[in-house]
Amino acid sequence: MSAENTPESGIQGGPGAETPRHRGKGRRRRPRQRRKGPLIAAWTAAGIVVLGGTGAGYLYLKLNGNLKSVDIDQALGTDRPQKTDNGSENILVLGSDSRSGGNKKLGGGADDGTARSDTAMVLHLYKGHKKAVVVSVPRDTIIDRPRCTDTDGKVYPAASGVMFNSAYSTAGAPCAVKTVETLTGVRMDHYLEVDFSGFRKLIDELGGVEVTTTRAIDDPDSHLKLTAGPHRLDGEQALGLVRTRHGVGDGSDLGRIQLQQAFVKALIEQAKSTELFGNPKRLLDLADAATKTVTADSDLGSVNRLMSFANGLKGISSKHMTMVTLPVRYDPADPNRVIVAEAKAKQVFTALKHDRPIPKAATEGTATGDAGGVVTSGE
Known part of the structure; x- marks a missing residue:
């Protein structure tokens, strides 16, 4: 099966602490992990900020005060891949x-207030942003x-044979960016981080998302129980x-990624089809939730800059x-x-790097998790 996830591979569009490498035997374990959909919230946040940022001055100051930023460029210095000049962005x-504050009650794991990265997506915008x-x-x-x-200037030594998400838990956003750039050789032009609990609030403020399950899903670990059929x-x-991850496919992290990617498409279409301008209070609530949810690099860390970026995504x-x-x-x-x-x-x-489509051969014959066809469009 191809690793490329089309709408048929899950949900169609519609209205660690550092872990060293070790030997394992027997069947593949299915550890209890949690996962978010960061691009979902980031995309929604960007679009909502475009709308919410058109209000009065006090509203602008309120939304601007919600945003958090991190200076990736200062932390990483000049030892990075070169920026491309072909009109694309990464x-x-x-x-x-x-696991502190509002997140503590949403799932298991440590409650010491530390943060971990459970989902990572590289978004490549082609020249022209179409x-x-x-x-x-x-x-x-x-x-x-x-x-x-x-960001405090503390240095952490390199490590071999560790999990990808250890980069964020070790040294935060700058290390996550540097690890991705080292892995890919591609310069990350921007950084967006989405909070766990904020994702849930954004979906509620949007009014939910319509999907149809092709079979029942019952996963006590994620507290999800759905019958086969349409749902909002x-x-x-x-x-x-x-x-x-336990309710679909082979129970792997890869299968969950298929659901996340497909859900992104469904949510984008849902957000585009939702009428917001006729309800100022709802618009404000969405903008407030979105800006509280997102942490951006310093180049995007203001409402004006995020508005400009979001305009390029519309x-x-x-x-x-x-x-x-x-x-x-x-x-x-x-x-x-x-x-x-x-x-x-x-x-x-x-x-x-060269702003070209990814060849199909690059994603054929690789592990995917086999979670396709579980959920379809809400249409």
Whole structure:
């Protein structure tokens, strides 16, 4: 099965702490992990900020005060891939999983207030911003993490054979960006981080998302229980859907990525079809929730800059967005982990560098998780 996720591969569009490599035996374990849909909230937030930012001055100040930013450029310095001059842009979108505050009651895991990255997507906007491709990076991918410096100037040594998501938990956003740039050789022009609990609130403020399940889903770990048939998912149900791994496919992280990618398309179309201008209070609530949810790089860390960026996304519909997963294969040393399929991954990264479509050969014959066909459009 191809790693490329079309609308048929899940949901169609419609209205760690650092873990060293070790040997594993027997069947693949299915650890209880949580997952968010960061691009979902980031895309929604960007579009809503465009609308919400048109209000009065006090509203602008309120929304601007909600936004958090991190200076990626200062933390990383000049030892980075060169910026491209072909008109394209690359944005690293992460879902952060803090177990403090509003997130603590939404799932298991440590409650010490530390944050982890559970979802990573590289969004590539092609020249002209009329189409895009999303490359998901599985959190369980075994990589060599580069030497990192966090925003406080503390240096962390490089590490070999660790999970991809250890970069964020070790040194935050700058290390996550540096790890992706080291892995891909592609410069990340921007960074967006979406909070766990904020995702749920955004879906509720939007009025839910319509989907149809082709078979029943019952996953006690993600607290999701749906009969086969049409549903309008509220925020908690949507969060359960993008987190579920035991209820669909082979129970792997890769299968959940398929659901997340497809749900992004459904939500984009839902957001585009929702009438907001006729309801000022709803518009304000959406803008408030969106700006509280997002952390951006310093270049996007104001309402004006995020508005400008979002304006560049408005022409991209789900039909012009391709979803793929970083080409990986199961790690023979540990069946609970995956490793990069180097030759195929190189095709993906080369395409991004040169602003070209990702060749189908790059995503054929790689591990996918087999979660396709579980949910379809709400149409």
